[in-house]
Amino acid sequence: MSVSNKKGLDYWLPKLVVSPTVAITVIFFYGFVIWTAVLSFTKSRILPQYEFVGFDQYVRLFLNDRWMGALTNLLVFGVLFIAICMIVGLIMAVLLDQNIRAEGALRTIYLYPMALSFIVTGTVWKWLLNPTVGIERFIRSLGWDSFTFDWIIDPNMAIYTIVIAGVWQASGFVMAIFLAGLRGIDTSIIKAAQLDGASLFSVYTRIIIPSMRPVFFSAFIMLAHIAIKSFDLIIALTGGGPGNSTDVPAIFMYQFSFQRGQLGMGAASAIIMLMTVLAILVPYLYSELRTPKNG
């Protein structure tokens, strides 16, 4: 009797402890995802209403010039941001991995930008990049009168300033992930390779980096979702301008749902963003998580 009671408690307690979290996640995450999906098929304007119009909102969305511009910007920003962060992060991690002095201090310095909010990063870079007060003016005051660095006011280049600020913020974090990955590799393999006469370069390119596949995977996931949901950085840095040249889907979604009384179209854009994330992540997750089982 007492045994079965004890077993019962052991069995129920973990479930009981976890259940509030599960309930909250189901309602406030999946529940609202479903609600958003439902809204995207209605003609909701300033308030939700349930008059269904099929795919009308999606059609209107893709006929909107600004939405197409936002998607292009996301593509440019996402690809550059993820690629540069990975490269810079990896290089910094490898360099820090050479048993250098004051590694702890350097690691902290590189990680610090991550401790700032994107709003702070955006505001500081806005001032640095502004040609009338920032870098351009500083260099000119040193005597290079023709120096020009005005990407932030050039509609064709402004999206790259977002990449600069984003990379500055996130690459230290990527470095930390890679560094942890590097430290996790069995040193005996490296020693064996060195005994066989492999150079340091080929040890990295042939052994260490290939064996860090899961680390690349997690870094990619982190960066991809930062890129797709990026909103605060752009609001603080350029406000989506000049014009709409740095507009991204997250800003579009916010403005249409909450400022312009087009909840239906805003919901449709949110669903497209979700689909984008899923389209990238699901195949990747599938291939990554499947291999260990087979292998």
Next chain:
Amino acid sequence: MMFKKTLMAMALGGTVAATAQAGEVEVLHWWTSGGEARSIAVLKEMVQDAGHTWKDFAVAGGGGENAYTVLRSRAVSGNPPAAAQIKGLEIQEWGDLGFLASLEDVANENNWDQVLPEVVSDVMKHDGDYVAAPVNVHRVNWMWANPDVFENAGVEMPTTLDELWDAADQLKAAGVTPIAHGGQPWQDATTFESIVLAVGGADFFADVFVDHDAEALESDTMTQAFREFKKVKDYIDRGAPGRDWNVATSMVIRGEAAMQFMGDWAKGEFTAANMTPGEDYACLPFPGTQGEFTFNIDSLAMFKQRTASNSEAQMKMAELVLSPEFQETFNLNKGSIPARTDMDMSAFDSCALASMDTFKQTANSGEGLVPSMAHGMSTTSTVQGAIYDTVTEFFNSDMSAEDATTRLARAIRAAQ
């Protein structure tokens, strides 16, 4: 649960009715900056003097987007505040949804129809009933100029568009930034609508921004307006993109720039810098729009209340909002002019007097008074957003004026 609530409401209603008809008004607004907060505090005192309780519900954020989001969630959950700072066509949208309370009794008692010009009362009415009370009238088509800068460059202040470009050329040659501009979509749109008014006149403005008449939208006049608008770009400085309007105003104050095109809320910045209108700074109608008035009216819309006592407090507040005392104090602080046209204006400065003159004149003659597109008076937020997108895209790219005309017409059609 439901039953309990009803019981509680009944009990509450009972006690309140038994003691006095003192109700509570909860006011959602975003008048949070210095002068604005002082202005609304006046209303709070007046409501309290009338024996009711004031519950302040200020949600910061200049454009009101945050407040607007809060308001919607409150409305959906069936618990809207008594009054909310809603303006222009949004009043109609809320009215259509059935949330707003009729103010007809208060309005009739206090002759609102007589003291308010028809253009103002039209905005405040839904289906013929007053549902909102106007607190002020802003004029948008102003030009704020620094006379010293003009004098030093030996340039006269412009009164037509051609003179404007002449003056701007000379100012540029003299080494100052002719036009202080903030490159944000709403500021681009504010300048653009003044230029449309200057190029096409008030009737054309109404055809385009109120009726969205297809012929007017695709006309050569529209293309001409876009062409003139693009000229602004030659006379602004490189730091303009993303700049806030008050930073642009401070450029005029410091004499770095000669003029700014902005509504009369800019006056607050000059006042804060201890400058006197007519001496230290000049307020002139946007070149080519003398005798025309683009209005932007702030208002408090009244939501249906659950208890009789709260409704009564709400009606009292609506009455107070239009009282001459409140209208005077509020607008002295805010830089705008009262919505009532029958007031003693002796306390106001020369800019406000000029504004009031044009307002009365245009309201009486019915010519030249137009609702501001850039500030949500002429069209729904959806269409307004579509116009913003095209205008700011045009201003910040090398799109031709012809293309811009076509795209604007298309965007407005798609948004309707």
